[in-house]
Amino acid sequence: MKGKAHKFGDNVDTDMIIPARWLVTTDPAEMAAHAFEDVQPGWPETVVEGDILVAGNNFGCGSSREHAPIALKAAGIACVIAASFARIFYRNSFNIGLPVLESAEASGDIGAGDVVEIDASTGAITNHTKGRSYQSKPLPPFMRELVSAGGLLAYLAKTRK
Amino acid sequence: MGMTITQKILAAHCGRDEVEAGEDAVEPGEIVMCDVDLALGNDITAPIAIEEFRKAGGTRVWDPAKVALVPDHFAPNKDVRSAEQCKFMREFAREQDVGYYWEQSEMGIEHVLLPEEGCIAPGELVIGADSHTCTYGALGAFSTGVGSTDLAGVLLSGQIWLRVPETIQLVYRGERRRWVSGKDLILYTIGRIGVDGARYMAMEFTGPAIDALEMSDRFTMSNMAIEAGGKNGIFHVDDKTRAYLDAIPLDRELRVFESDADAAYARTVEFDVGEIEPQVALPFSPGNVRGVSEITKEVPIDQTVIGSCTNGRIEDLRVAAEVMKGKHIAKWTRCIILPGSHHVYRQALNEGLLGVFLDAGAAISAPTCGPCIGGHMGVLAEGERCVSTTNRNFVGRMGHPKSEVYLASPATAAASAIAGKVCGPDEVV
Numbered sequence: 001m002k003g004k005a006h007k008f009g010d011n012v013d014t015d016m017i018i019p020a021r022w023l024v025t026t027d028p029a030e031m032a033a034h035a036f037e038d039v040q041p042g043w044p045e046t047v048v049e050g051d052i053l054v055a056g057n058n059f060g061c062g063s064s065r066e067h068a069p070i071a072l073k074a075a076g077i078a079c080v081i082a083a084s085f086a087r088i089f090y091r092n093s094f095n096i097g098l099p100v101l102e103s104a105e106a107s108g109d110i111g112a113g114d115v116v117e118i119d120a121s122t123g124a125i126t127n128h129t130k131g132r133s134y135q136s137k138p139l140p141p142f143m144r145e146l147v148s149a150g151g152l153l154a155y156l157a158k159t160r161k
Numbered sequence: 162m163g164m165t166i167t168q169k170i171l172a173a174h175c176g177r178d179e180v181e182a183g184e185d186a187v188e189p190g191e192i193v194m195c196d197v198d199l200a201l202g203n204d205i206t207a208p209i210a211i212e213e214f215r216k217a218g219g220t221r222v223w224d225p226a227k228v229a230l231v232p233d234h235f236a237p238n239k240d241v242r243s244a245e246q247c248k249f250m251r252e253f254a255r256e257q258d259v260g261y262y263w264e265q266s267e268m269g270i271e272h273v274l275l276p277e278e279g280c281i282a283p284g285e286l287v288i289g290a291d292s293h294t295c296t297y298g299a300l301g302a303f304s305t306g307v308g309s310t311d312l313a314g315v316l317l318s319g320q321i322w323l324r325v326p327e328t329i330q331l332v333y334r335g336e337r338r339r340w341v342s343g344k345d346l347i348l349y350t351i352g353r354i355g356v357d358g359a360r361y362m363a364m365e366f367t368g369p370a371i372d373a374l375e376m377s378d379r380f381t382m383s384n385m386a387i388e389a390g391g392k393n394g395i396f397h398v399d400d401k402t403r404a405y406l407d408a409i410p411l412d413r414e415l416r417v418f419e420s421d422a423d424a425a426y427a428r429t430v431e432f433d434v435g436e437i438e439p440q441v442a443l444p445f446s447p448g449n450v451r452g453v454s455e456i457t458k459e460v461p462i463d464q465t466v467i468g469s470c471t472n473g474r475i476e477d478l479r480v481a482a483e484v485m486k487g488k489h490i491a492k493w494t495r496c497i498i499l500p501g502s503h504h505v506y507r508q509a510l511n512e513g514l515l516g517v518f519l520d521a522g523a524a525i526s527a528p529t530c531g532p533c534i535g536g537h538m539g540v541l542a543e544g545e546r547c548v549s550t551t552n553r554n555f556v557g558r559m560g561h562p563k564s565e566v567y568l569a570s571p572a573t574a575a576a577s578a579i580a581g582k583v584c585g586p587d588e589v590v
Contacts, residue, residue: 011356011446015555020534023205024235024242026212038562058357058390062553063534064292066209066308087361087392088292092308142192142322152314153217160318 001078001099001120002128003051006043007112010056014089017060017068028074035071049076052118054110056082060089069093079118081125081136083107094143095152101125101136109134162186163421165328166395167363170303170418171195174286180418189327189427197227199280200315201289203271203530204232204243207250209309210290214316222257223319229261229280230254231271234530239537269502269528272296272384272470277504279409283398284416288315293470293552295386298395299379300402301417305393326392327427328363328420329354333370335435340586342480343378344472344550344570346370346432347385348440352450354430360390362427365420370434371396376405377476384471385552388447439585441548442568445556453573453585460567460583463545464495465574466532466559472550473501473528475508477571482517484575484586489522491581496523497532497539523578535560548577 015038022034036043053072059082060068069092072080080093083104093100099120106125110116114129123136139147149155164172168187169180175193177185187193202210207230214222222228230250235243254262261280263269269277272293281287283301287294290312297304307321315321331350351358364386366379374382379396386394396402398417406415438452467481478500490496498518500506506528509515515525526532532539533551541547541560546567549559554566567583576589 013553013555015534015553015558019557020205020234020536024240024246026208038557058360061356061390062292062387062555064206064290064294064306064308066206066290066310070209084357084360086357086390088306088308091311095308095310095314140192140324152310153213153317156314156318157217 001050002115002117003048003078005052005054005110005112005114005116006047007110008053008055011058011061012055013062014060014065014068015062018065018071023065023067028070031067031071032074035075044075047076050078051076052116053077053080054107055080056107057084059085061086064088066092066096069096069098073098079120081106081110094146097151103134103136106134106136162425163423165363165365165420165424166301166397166418167303167328167365167393168325170284170286171323171325173284173416187325189325191325192322193325194320194322195286197288197315197319197321198285199227199229199287200312201229201231201271201275201287201291201294202312203234203291204236204247204250205234206290206309206312208246210312210316211249211253213310213313217313217317219317222259222316225258226260228257228259228316229275230259231263231274233268233270233528234534235536236268236529237527239531267503269504270470270473270530273473273501273505276300276380277409277502279411282406282411282413282415283402284418288312288321292387293384295391295394296380296384296470298383298386298393299376301396301398303393303395306387326361326363328365329359330365330367330426330429332368332429332431333366333434334368334431335370335433337370337434338438340439340572341434341437342570342572343374343381345437345440346434347382348442348447348450348568349437350432351385351389351448352440354389356388356446356448357390359386361392364389364391364394366394366396372399375476376401377474380474381471385447388552439570439573441573441583442554444554444565444567447553447568456583460546462494462548462577462582464497464539464541464547465578466497466499466539466547466549466551467571467574468499468501469533469551470501470530471552472571473499473505475505477550478505478509478514481571481575482514484572484590485521485579486517488579488589490578494578494581496521496578498523498525499532500528502528532559534558548574548583550574
């Protein structure tokens with residue numbers, strides 16, 4: 001995965017990612033059209049498929065709406081890097097297949113527009129613009145099992161039989 | 162090493178059967194597969210969960226008796242699209258014959274309604290596709306919010322994987338001042354530890370000042386654990402919990418767990434509640450908290466909202482009525498009262514509280530999450546300010562991105578409605 005970085009700060013809440021008034025749909029494309037609507041109108045048009053979102057601490061805090069990671073993924077975001085994540089957003093991202101990586105170093109160092117490459121299997125992050133690389137926090141073995149099974153529901157289908 | 166109440170409930174739900182004998186510990190950081198006692202969804206989270214459930218080949222939920230589906234976020238339906246979502250969930254509830262579903266005059270906001278209906282007992286494990294599912298920790302249950310796909314997983318299997326959380330122990334001592342409620346304590350706590358101060362952790366509320374709190378105040382505090390990043394917010398069972406459950410009544414045996422004296426805590430924070438005055442969280446974060454006397458510049462307001470899953474219980478309406486009785490809401494200010502459930506609505510009617518609110522010039526709504534999420538029943542226009550007893554004041558939370566929400570207790574919100582500005586109850590009563 002390789003794309004340009006979209007930079008956000010600390011405590012980005014899920015109301016910012018998608019305001020509640022748009023929770024009247026299960027269509028990912030429609031959710032994507034309203035991503036960050038209240039704080040950065042027009043943001044979805046700035047995203048090129050494969051771009052990376054880079055944020056500070058506690059990304060995705062607030063509501064449990066799965067619409068938030070769905071909207072980002074459908075907008076074209078390939079991966080979210082943050083110094084830390086709120087727990088429900090973190091779970092939801094795994095469940096819908098949006099890779100999320102935790103790295104305070106990458107979060108602090110990557111600037112808006114930097115070209116960033118991710119190796120999701122190792123968690124290695126390369127900043128081509130600055131010529132630096134960072135290592136994200138490794139996933140617990142159980143989470144890796146979930147990913148390799150193809151997500152939560154595929155994992156359950158496999159383990160319940 | 163002993164276990165906290167949260168560890169014990171998780172241990173008891175992942176096949177560690179000897180937990181009550183002090184054995185079979187689970188450790189913080191461990192990932193465990195737990196049996197779920199109650200699974201919850203609402204009209205905005207259940208539709209995605211139902212689609213995922215079907216995509217994964219689901220035909221029957223694992224145990225219909227343990228499923229609650231509550232139309233409350235955009236219900237009573239705010240428009241055609243929300244009506245379609247409610248209908249989709251209702252049809253699933255009907256097809257699956259789920260144990261808990263309410264409509265029309267029997268409805269309520271999920272986190273007020275479910276405890277009143279006896280859906281949750283101490284020691285149980287509740288998973289809800291709603292972040293404020295943490296509310297039920299007030300009953301000594303483990304209860305946490307998840308997203309729609311996790312809910313779909315529970316509907317399929319009756320189980321969920323959970324990381325055993327570290328616990329942050331919050332100890333409250335001293336005597337509360339007049340008007341200081343559970344809402345003030347939790348706002349003060351979030352202000353102190355920050356909006357990620359308990360991220361991934363269990364918040365265990367304890368101490369003599371907690372023993373003195375009524376159940377409604379405990380529900381309010383558990384409800385906002387998520388606003389500090391908490392996984393759950395939990396209280397120990399005492400005489401007040403038992404009296405609350407006796408009045409329902411609950412038809413099953415209680416499994417009461419307690420933290421061991423040698424349980425390990427990631428951190429302990431102590432509070433002298435005597436030092437806490439009525440609190441207000443200023444825009445745009447529940448952690449941006451001030452004592453009401455510290456707000457020295459006048460903040461004129463356009464609206465107040467009293468109710469919600471945080472503060473929509475009868476005790477909340479009683480204190481609001483106490484402040485508003487015999488007075489009228491300030492000119493050019495609106496006030497919306499939201500009883501949290503049909504039980505609360507009827508009780509407020511029987512106690513004469515609705516008359517007090519009507520005389521004061523307030524509007525009384527059917528139970529709904531509407532205004533809290535800028536959905537309907539009180540959406541804010543550009544530049545408008547609202548004092549609200551809800552739980553979040555993020556940018557655009559209650560309407561226009563340039564509107565502002567000030568979070569406070571029912572007493573402070575009622576006083577602010579009367580004064581037409583942000584102020585504490587002492588200024589009005």
